[in-house]
Amino acid sequence: MDTKTTEKTAPDTGTEKAGAAAETATDEAGAAAETATDEAGAAAETATAADTADLLDEQDERDGDERDGDEPDDDGADSPEAASSGTTGIGAAAAALVSAGLSAVALTGTWTGKVVAERETLIGQIKTSGSGTPAQQISEIYGDAWHSTALVNGVFALIALLVAVLVLTLPRRPAWVRAVAVAGAVLGGLGLLLSLGTYFDLFLSLPTTGS
Structure with a gap:
């Protein structure tokens, strides 16, 4: 009776050991699988973060290049040379108009010349009154x-x-500015000649008492 009991117990003990070994192997396999999965996930996350960082760096570089490409235009528009050119153009246009206006005034007479002439007339009357x-x-x-009127107009x-002449010597002037300056020079030269001729009595001499 004792022998049979021992024989029956021995197989049961072997089965239990085999089951325990199988369970241990299964647990180890699951742990290994979980570890591999975690490592793969971490690697994937690392790779994704690296790719995202690279993309952001590339985008920043492209944006920087675009900004650098646009900067020369802004610098060129706001550069001292551009500002100087614009100021020179405005000054040349204004000077050309002033020249034309002064030429017209010199030919037609000025209020200043009239006042000076009346003053000389009054002085002459005072000197020769008696x-x-x-x-x-x-x-x-x-x-x-x-003569006073001719002198003022000549000035x-x-x-x-x-x-x-100053406007004509300036660089980078528009065509219309040059045309106005040429007209001012021609009219100014003509007015100067007329004033000189009148001042020195070349065109009309003063009347005499015998005429």
């Missing part, structure tokens, strides 16, 4: 007034001519 001869009266009252004409 004992002046007719020749002195003509010279003091009329001659000085005419305006000379200024107009100088401004026009």
